[in-house]
Amino acid sequence: MSMSSALSNALSGLTASSRSADTVSSNIANALTDGYGRREINLSSRVLGGQGAGVHIDGVSRMVDQVVLADRRLADASLGSSSTHAGFLHRIENVIGEPGVAGSLSDRLAGLDASFVEAASRPDSEPRLQNVLRNAQGLTDHINIISREIQSQRTQADQSISQQVDLLNSSLQLIEELNQTILAQNSGGRDTSALMDQRQQLVDQISSIVPMRAVPRERGQIALFTTGGAILLDGRAAEIGFTSVGMITEDMNLMAGSLSGLTLNGNAINTSGNGTMSGGSLSALFEVRDELAVTAQDNLDSFARDLVERFQSPSVDTTLGVLDAGIFTDAGAFFDPANEAGLSTRLSVNALIDPLAGGDVWRLRDGLGAVAQGDVGNATLLQNLSTALTTTQVPVSGSITNATRSSSGLASDFLSAISAGRQSAEAEIVFSTTKVDTLKAQELQGGVDTDYEMQQLLMVEQSFAANARVMQTVDELIQTLLRM
Numbered sequence: 001m002s003m004s005s006a007l008s009n010a011l012s013g014l015t016a017s018s019r020s021a022d023t024v025s026s027n028i029a030n031a032l033t034d035g036y037g038r039r040e041i042n043l044s045s046r047v048l049g050g051q052g053a054g055v056h057i058d059g060v061s062r063m064v065d066q067v068v069l070a071d072r073r074l075a076d077a078s079l080g081s082s083s084t085h086a087g088f089l090h091r092i093e094n095v096i097g098e099p100g101v102a103g104s105l106s107d108r109l110a111g112l113d114a115s116f117v118e119a120a121s122r123p124d125s126e127p128r129l130q131n132v133l134r135n136a137q138g139l140t141d142h143i144n145i146i147s148r149e150i151q152s153q154r155t156q157a158d159q160s161i162s163q164q165v166d167l168l169n170s171s172l173q174l175i176e177e178l179n180q181t182i183l184a185q186n187s188g189g190r191d192t193s194a195l196m197d198q199r200q201q202l203v204d205q206i207s208s209i210v211p212m213r214a215v216p217r218e219r220g221q222i223a224l225f226t227t228g229g230a231i232l233l234d235g236r237a238a239e240i241g242f243t244s245v246g247m248i249t250e251d252m253n254l255m256a257g258s259l260s261g262l263t264l265n266g267n268a269i270n271t272s273g274n275g276t277m278s279g280g281s282l283s284a285l286f287e288v289r290d291e292l293a294v295t296a297q298d299n300l301d302s303f304a305r306d307l308v309e310r311f312q313s314p315s316v317d318t319t320l321g322v323l324d325a326g327i328f329t330d331a332g333a334f335f336d337p338a339n340e341a342g343l344s345t346r347l348s349v350n351a352l353i354d355p356l357a358g359g360d361v362w363r364l365r366d367g368l369g370a371v372a373q374g375d376v377g378n379a380t381l382l383q384n385l386s387t388a389l390t391t392t393q394v395p396v397s398g399s400i401t402n403a404t405r406s407s408s409g410l411a412s413d414f415l416s417a418i419s420a421g422r423q424s425a426e427a428e429i430v431f432s433t434t435k436v437d438t439l440k441a442q443e444l445q446g447g448v449d450t451d452y453e454m455q456q457l458l459m460v461e462q463s464f465a466a467n468a469r470v471m472q473t474v475d476e477l478i479q480t481l482l483r484m
Helices: 001-030 066-097 105-121 128-185 192-208 283-310 380-390 406-446 448-483
Strands: 036-047 051-063 213-214 223-227 231-234 262-264 268-271 326-329 347-349
Touching: 001 036, 001 051, 001 448, 051 128, 066 105, 066 128, 066 192, 066 213, 066 283, 066 406, 105 128, 105 380, 105 406, 128 192, 128 223, 128 347, 192 213, 192 223, 213 231, 283 326, 283 347, 283 380, 283 406, 380 406
Parallel strands: none
Antiparallel strands: 036 051, 213 223, 223 231, 262 268, 326 347
């Protein structure tokens, strides 16, 4: 081997060592960076004229376990879905209140029943009649608050859908642009690892919104498909459409067209739990807005109807006419069973027994339809009111239960249904979190191992020193020749 060949080989070795050191340093520096794929430099022997001509740098490979990455993204979507469900149900459960807690729905029902009993023991006591009124108003106010919270949660879900759709569209556009840049860079023989890291971070960012799989395409590009078969990106990014509303009321729903669904490239798609984009937080938000919250509202309206009809009957208060409202009213009027939707929002105490609204509290004792006060010692009506509240009967609407229940029993069943759903969602969160953590650990194990990288760095230093020694030896030989 000539001295020039030795110098050339050593120079290529130094270049390769330098690039290897850069690669190892990058791996160590980004060991904990999300989306970073470990790099490996690819080297091969260079041959010119049948003789070795040093080392050729073929490029840099990005090492990522695509199977583990895909499974982790699906786990992220499952976690996003269960977290959305649990968040809604937990909020409604808190507003209803746990039994035994002051201000809860069951506590207010118990307070109303106790006030009936106390007033019946002293029907002549105006303070005790006032206490019945305050408890009745506290109960209706609490039911109103629960109803408004359900609709508020629907409105928030609608706004969150809009935000997630915007994030999906912008991220898909960026991924499309990265695909094109990666294609151009690969065509020019340049390293695209950093661009792929950025693309992976974008896909990870939206994987909890919609469960998706990345399919490799030519020259480092990818296509994105949902697990339900929708094409989000294949060459060009899809356009997802959605229109948010300012406020949602009880009568608004997707079927009537008062609420927006999703479109994909202008075509309407199914937003239910088995649709083409189901499984992530986006479909969970639609379930909250269009299913979970609607069911909760229907059941609360059913409870309100049960409460109103218990006191609206002339058999409880003989002074009432067939179309006269009882203690509890539909916005001050007689309740029409055909107008049940939204009753829990309109529920109020009859103004006839409220002195601040021009009524008289003695009507709780003598009858809402009485023209004048009667015997102040007569507790019959107050006893009837207490019995009406505690009598068991089958609710005529809603899906809470088909069994006979008192008003407090029906409230407990309503809360239990919400709590059971919340517990189920939280169990799914635990499972999904464990799965995400396990897959994330596997992803990290297949990523940067700093101990291994340090060993590689030592080998690179040895290679660098060896090539430098070759150049030093050649230099010494040339200097010796020049001195001869």
